[in-house]
Amino acid sequence: MSQTSSTEEKLDHLKHYFVDSDQQFEASKLGMWVFLVTEILFFGGLFVAYIVYRAWYPELFLLASEELDAFWGMVNTFVLIGSSLTVAMAIRSAQLNQIRGLIINLWITIGLAITFMVIKYFEYSEKFAKGIVPGSAYSYEGVAHEKANIFFSIYYMMTGLHGLHVIIGIGLMIWLVIKAKKKVFHSGYYTPVEITGLYWHLVDVIWIFLFPLLYLID
């Protein structure tokens, strides 16, 4: 496959301890998958807390989720899926040596990610104003359940950590744009784009579960 042209390719990216580009690419990708495993179990802990409390107090989740706006949740889902698409397109551009396309797709992704965070910001501030805050300062009376604070603690921990991942993702994309502008990537070397893409898709997948579990309890 790619070995045929490898002699003509730039090989600056190849670290000395790897035999060839393919070994390096495969190793990086495997490393990223291993990292994604840790991410899944990291969020898994929160999902366990969610499931345990939902099994204990189903009525609490029914009542409290009414405070969350399903419409904006849905919009954010569309935004994230859209950004997953543009990341996939960015990787495709890199694979085809279309550096301009790569940069444009990365910028769109960054834009969508920021949109996501802005919507999240408005959701959070609307709740803060009502007294729905994480922790013992919780003071909202509108949810008639003594453990309402726990639902919102779980909500804030899950969406907060997810939001943190989105912000880290934005940082990574900006770094990729800078690298791309320096002409670092080409069809023979686009490992950072590929593995950042994997990370971004995982952030998307986690949201795909958060959305129905938090917003859509009817």
Added chain:
Amino acid sequence: MNRLTEFMLPPAKSTTAESTDALFHFINVTSIILLLGITVAIIYFSWKYRRRSDDDVTPVIAHNSKLEITWSVIPLILVMIVFGWGFTGYINLITPPDDAYEIRVVGKSWLWEFHYETGHVSVNELHVPVNRPVKLIMSSDDVLHSFYIPDYRVKMDVLPNRYTSLWFEATEISESVIYCTEYCGTAHSNMLATAHVHSQEDFETWLESAGSADDDMDPAELGEQLVTRNACNTCHSSDGTRLIGPTFQGLWMAERTMQDGEVVVADENYIRESILEPNARINEGYDPVMPSYAGSLNDRQIDAIIEYIKTLQ
């Protein structure tokens, strides 16, 4: 075997203890036999097959199915026996007889309260009848504790948000020590109590007279007794030593500085408040760790404690 039991385990004083001990000894004996076998093999091999020259040639023995199956299956059988044995013992331990006599236990940092159906409350003294199943329904007022009577081989954690329980049937009239075994802070290792086993008649007599026995005592004397019985002395000394809480010596009518700077005279009202709502005002330099005694001390008893403190000038 008896001498080994005496050395390894405390005396067995409940109906369930013997079955637990039997399993304990079974595992011990089996383990010691296997451990001896392994140790002898190590020592024997290292002597018998010691290196004689640097050119020693060793045979190629890479595996032996029969042997490997043997040493997988035999341990498996042994551990399954242990599991089944432990399991049946456990079922017994968590299933109190229907006619069990119920006592409520409350763990507080750092004392045990025992509430009886008559309304009587004893602190750090559990009184139970002999040869009758007793069921303890337990909860905690603050952090996790664990209720443990080694002589009865029973233990259960005590939680602040739930009730847990354990049961036992004492088989001899004697006293046994009760420990807290879930780490709970500064005086964790002082959170001891005693289980007193009485004959059925004595138990009933005790239960009837418990609340009124000290009616005719001198208040200060009664107060001194209450301070010991309610474990006040775990944290408050009577000789000026600084423990977890302020000492009682010289406390009466002294000016105390609170954490918020307020200065309070330690009069009757202040001491009463400190017993019933200990965290309302905290002395400077101390932590708000005292549990409330509301419900376990009545007015007369509080007065008696105040009388006692008055004597400690």
Added chain:
Amino acid sequence: MATNDSTTNVKRLQVRRYKPEENPETHYLNQEKGLWAWLTTVDHKKIGLMYLGAIAFFFFVGGVLALLLRTELLTPARSFMDADVYNQVFTLHGAIMIFFFLIPAGPAVLGNFILPLQLGAKDVAFPRLNLASFYIYVIGAVFTLVAIFTGGVDTGWTFYTPYSATTGGNVMAMTFGVFILGFSSILTGMNFIVTIHKMRAPGITWNKLPLNMWALYATSIIQILATPVLAITLLLLTMERALGIGIFDPALGGDPVLYQHFFWFYSHPAVYIMIVPGFGVISEVISTFSRKIIFGYWAIALSSLAIAFIGFLVWGHHMFTAGQSSLANMVFSFLTFLVGIPTGIKIFNWLATMYKGSIDMKTPMLYAMVFLFLFTLGGFTGIMLGALSVDIHLHDTYYVVAHFHYVMMGGMVMAFLAGLHYWWPKIFGKMYSEFWAKISLGLLFIGFNMTFLPQFVMGAQGMPRRYFNYIDQFQSFHQFSTIGAYVMGVAFVIMAGYMLHSLMKGKPASANPWGSRALEWQTSSPPDLHNFHHTPVVINGPYDYHKPMSEFQLGIATSHNGHGHHDHETVNVPKTEKEQA
């Protein structure tokens, strides 16, 4: 891969023999000079050494704390420190020994140094992440030190809620420090999995992987699957203290037993992060010093994986009295016994390896034997604690303390020291004094048993753990135990002495002083910065002691071509996974 045609599964390589150079002038220790070169190195060997320095420091601190605890326990009442100080000291002893010593000791020190060498690789897959892992460890350590000096921590190393959510001191800095530390462990695990998968030298197929690699592979899997759960647990606990999110705090409506599930989901597998690398070391040492092929290669390799897997299913045996449902208790008890089987299998396989061997009683081998004895004892007492009705009696007593120290100190620390003595000549290129090493080991063995055997008896008699005071009947046991602890202290001082002497004035070590067949011994001592001057080629199993040494020193020139030499020969090498893909 249905086809089994020998032409597709075997490739022909032009190899020649590379005898390792004895006592080379330049090696990894002197190739780059200066402190800065050390601090910024991406070389796995140097990172391993920096980890070694760090864990030696923490082992010293933890050990001194242990001696303080034992000294305080000489008398039933207060001896020389207050209860609050005592509680902080036992918390720190536990937390430091577990998070800062035991967990990195296996993978991050010995694993880092040996793994690429045994695979014939130049480095791990992600050297910069490896260095990052070390600095993350350092940052975690700094947070912990901050916690110690700004109020201390008195929660016990388990940080049980609600006590940890309400007590004074600086619990947040501590839990956050351990949270950070977790990432260093994750990065190590990630690195090892990828390295083992992708960077094996030609010929190292899965059935020629040294058992140490299998052990580290199993360990890495536990690290990446369990550590994230610790991270989220400690993050939730940190938030519990910072904001009062209430998930674990009953005062706010939470459930403390749920915290225990979270905590033990990590912390039980974590004991296998500590002990499984030890199994790897013991396999290497026993085979080398018996100069004999390992018995039951696959049984040992797969039992490591089985332990890693079943180890995830048994966490609830730490909670038999915690108030979890009786159904959960029964399931956990049953699964707990299943872990005993693969562990037993390993012990019997090691014994069978010694049978008809040519046993050389050098220090590492003696350590391995001490390991076998102490770890077996620790294992049997584990069976005792797994039995439900007996555990109800023994839970949270000194019996548990003794059991834990038998498996962790008698098991892991002995295995770690076996590995350290075994690879010492490779790491530093120097020999140590056999005489003093054996004296020290003897004292250690005596001191260890003096310390912890009485604790089994005390525990069975009902002495609860974490007690500052105790009733008088236990005093003689406690005093005996304390004297044992001092004996161990002396043993470690002697060890530090002869190790320092070896570093300064030790006799130079040959490339392969033990006559091992494993790949790390087929390069010079100490190794070159890039491990090998050639690409090693492996055609035999790592324990094929019946084959001549020359067959273990094959390789091809690093320039890939292998042409131009007159003395090379052609051998058939099974393809590794990467080449088959």
Added chain:
Amino acid sequence: MSGHHISSARFLWGVAIVLFFLTFLTVAVTWIYIPGPWNVVVAIAIATVKALIVSAFFMNLYWDSKFNILLFVMSIAFFLLMIGITLLDTLFRVDPIPSF
């Protein structure tokens, strides 16, 4: 090499449109009444399908090496183990009630 699969732009757009549709569907099913636990089951089922589509076609698991798939499956399996065994406790607790 398995890692270098290149998807066509049309294919990627197709995948995204399916995902958009499923998102709409998961909201739409909340407008009709589904009894008991089945509403959760439906929501999780749709989310799982979406997650599988993303991992298979955006994350290229469909064309990737078996070990990467194994890793993904393993992480889910261990998550299920964690929650499954924890539920053995939390769902089956029987607490005594004091009679006085």
